Amino acid sequence: MKKLIALFILTNALCLVSVEAQTVTELLRSGSNGSKRNLVIIGDGFQAGQQNNYNTFVDTFVMQGVFNEGLFDEDANAFNIYRVNVNSTDSGVTQVDNNGAVTTARNTALGYRFSGVWNRCWMELGPNTQTLTDNILNNLVPQRDFVFVILNQTGTGGCRRGNTLAVTNGVGWAVGAHEMGHLIGDLGDEYTGTANYTFGEPGRVNLTINTNRATLKWRNFVDPATALPTTTATDTSQEAGLFAGGMSAASGANVRYGLGLFRPVSNCRMNGNTPAYCPVCYNQLQESLDQFHDYTFNEAYTGDFNGDGRHDLVLHNSNSLALYTSNGSRLVPAWIATGEIPLWDDFMPGDKFFVGDFNKDGKDDLFVVNFSDWAMPYFALLRSTGSGFECIRRFDRELPGWDDMKPNDQFFVADFDGDERDDIYVFNGRDWSVGYLEMLRSNGNDLTFVRRFDDTLPGWDSMKRNDQFYVADINDDHREELYVFNARDWSVGYLEMLSSTGSNLSFVRRYDEELPGWDDMKPNDQFFVADFDGNGADDLYVFNGRDWSMEYLEMLRSNNSSLSNVRRFDDNVPGWDGLAPNDKFFVADINGDKRGDLYAYNANDWVTEYLGVLQSNGTNLSGGWQDDWINSWNLGRNDKFLVANFNGGAGWDDLFVRNSDWFGALQSYNTSVGLTAIDPKWIHNHRYHSLGWW
Numbered sequence: 001m002k003k004l005i006a007l008f009i010l011t012n013a014l015c016l017v018s019v020e021a022q023t024v025t026e027l028l029r030s031g032s033n034g035s036k037r038n039l040v041i042i043g044d045g046f047q048a049g050q051q052n053n054y055n056t057f058v059d060t061f062v063m064q065g066v067f068n069e070g071l072f073d074e075d076a077n078a079f080n081i082y083r084v085n086v087n088s089t090d091s092g093v094t095q096v097d098n099n100g101a102v103t104t105a106r107n108t109a110l111g112y113r114f115s116g117v118w119n120r121c122w123m124e125l126g127p128n129t130q131t132l133t134d135n136i137l138n139n140l141v142p143q144r145d146f147v148f149v150i151l152n153q154t155g156t157g158g159c160r161r162g163n164t165l166a167v168t169n170g171v172g173w174a175v176g177a178h179e180m181g182h183l184i185g186d187l188g189d190e191y192t193g194t195a196n197y198t199f200g201e202p203g204r205v206n207l208t209i210n211t212n213r214a215t216l217k218w219r220n221f222v223d224p225a226t227a228l229p230t231t232t233a234t235d236t237s238q239e240a241g242l243f244a245g246g247m248s249a250a251s252g253a254n255v256r257y258g259l260g261l262f263r264p265v266s267n268c269r270m271n272g273n274t275p276a277y278c279p280v281c282y283n284q285l286q287e288s289l290d291q292f293h294d295y296t297f298n299e300a301y302t303g304d305f306n307g308d309g310r311h312d313l314v315l316h317n318s319n320s321l322a323l324y325t326s327n328g329s330r331l332v333p334a335w336i337a338t339g340e341i342p343l344w345d346d347f348m349p350g351d352k353f354f355v356g357d358f359n360k361d362g363k364d365d366l367f368v369v370n371f372s373d374w375a376m377p378y379f380a381l382l383r384s385t386g387s388g389f390e391c392i393r394r395f396d397r398e399l400p401g402w403d404d405m406k407p408n409d410q411f412f413v414a415d416f417d418g419d420e421r422d423d424i425y426v427f428n429g430r431d432w433s434v435g436y437l438e439m440l441r442s443n444g445n446d447l448t449f450v451r452r453f454d455d456t457l458p459g460w461d462s463m464k465r466n467d468q469f470y471v472a473d474i475n476d477d478h479r480e481e482l483y484v485f486n487a488r489d490w491s492v493g494y495l496e497m498l499s500s501t502g503s504n505l506s507f508v509r510r511y512d513e514e515l516p517g518w519d520d521m522k523p524n525d526q527f528f529v530a531d532f533d534g535n536g537a538d539d540l541y542v543f544n545g546r547d548w549s550m551e552y553l554e555m556l557r558s559n560n561s562s563l564s565n566v567r568r569f570d571d572n573v574p575g576w577d578g579l580a581p582n583d584k585f586f587v588a589d590i591n592g593d594k595r596g597d598l599y600a601y602n603a604n605d606w607v608t609e610y611l612g613v614l615q616s617n618g619t620n621l622s623g624g625w626q627d628d629w630i631n632s633w634n635l636g637r638n639d640k641f642l643v644a645n646f647n648g649g650a651g652w653d654d655l656f657v658r659n660s661d662w663f664g665a666l667q668s669y670n671t672s673v674g675l676t677a678i679d680p681k682w683i684h685n686h687r688y689h690s691l692g693w694w
Contacts (some may be wrong), residue, residue, distance in 0.1 A: 065173025076338035120159025192245030193256025249441030303364030311644035330677030335388035343391035356413035356422030385457035401449030406431035414480035417502035434464025459507030464489035476536030493521025517565025520548035530596025551579035575623035580605035589652035609635035631675035
């Protein structure tokens, strides 16, 4: 798999052995140079023998600090990051006094100077610093947008000037994050003092002289119940108001004001460094990086990843994987990894994820496979820690007993041996001369070969390219087995029930051409596994909206060894009116009675969009629908749904709804759903937004 790329370039082509030799190392590659913000990190005052110390500081301070905490962990995908190593003759940097006079001169690669004086912004450029820096970086990282300078200086301080910031190696990562707020979002300092501000409106989104609620810059983030000006803050990281004080250079010098100038919260990262960015600063940074950030809600997965009884969300975007946990009504950012994690290396666009608890600890984990982004395919187990994921096992090219993985391998998560650890079925009916199905058992840390079926399954004859498998516990023995269906590769359709012994599959029943109460099986038959009568054995809903003159939906009960017709709906379902060709169904226990119900959605066949709630009483379906708007969510053609019990409690299954740019949480209220949260562009958990966002 891909490793970090190091490019070695000499500063002088005529001098092959020079103490000024420079190198550039790519630390994070998120996309093409033109599509991302290119950040270069460079050190000054580090001798040749101190480069390992510098490298360690870059890793801990920038990569594990600034880009692993706060906001920039969410937005690391917007950056390509490079580390430049350059040797200085002397260790440390030149020292200057309050007036800028040199007190200790040092010969360094960039010529930075350190005063340690706040009014001089702690450090400053020497007379040749800009030229020296440009000469190095024009050769090594000409595509740079921002420069992050680290000074070998134990004194504390950080300063941003234009597209460059500088910090000493005597400060914590939060100082770097504060300076990044200036660098990326052009945010103002929120330090307070005693002076009275008498100048015009500042050009910073987080500073104002305006006390009018109706025209306030950040009015969307201020609860109407919050007094303006504001003197009391209950949660500085989430709740915006209008607090007296801030810093401005309107007078020609940086001055801390206590009157006449206002900031959004009492203590933001732009004031105290260590607190989180306030809603106003957070939003500005996100907007600044939005066009460079490959962030959509398209690749979403749900499961209880922290074991608290509520369903959470995993989002995969390009080279990042993010976990958002549910607090009962909405999602909260919990963890994100951009680039690599140990053993799995880099996340990539072609990664596909499957949810299952493979170690029986009550927390859902992830299986991940990639066929497209590397020279060989990879499959791995990502174990949930409750607050993130770690890779504990990776398979390169081959799975046990499977030979080479192929692009058309299909994976099905199922506890086929009943030990409460989720295992894997693998099927491929396209890349070989015959079809294959394999059972791989999880022991909590690894997958082991159990059984492989070559060409035939018990009672099924040859496996074919269009075989469709559905995981189900057909007989309430707590082992998950399979329904298999094919109506395309034979002259008639077939559906078979297969039972698992824990180490093998056995034939139970096969239906040829007809299903009970259904007449002929057709290519557009759709099957949905659901225990609709609550007896522990998984039944089937069958829907076809295209192969007949009207649409049909049927309830087929599993009697452990066969299927029986319970009810067939011709053209309409009570509460859903007319069935239509583009109806989509999602199995869910909508009211917590342990029966598998259906959410229904149609955005194509009517003048507006409809979301239906269809409840099973074991022998019948009934329900109702909502159309067009659900609170602030405007239903649309591109909306996708995930069944998720994000509220916890009584076990009622809710819905996450999403499209590329919006994400919402629809809580079940038995016969309808209601919106509890809506997030445009990105998910965050600030306290208030006037339009209901965050």
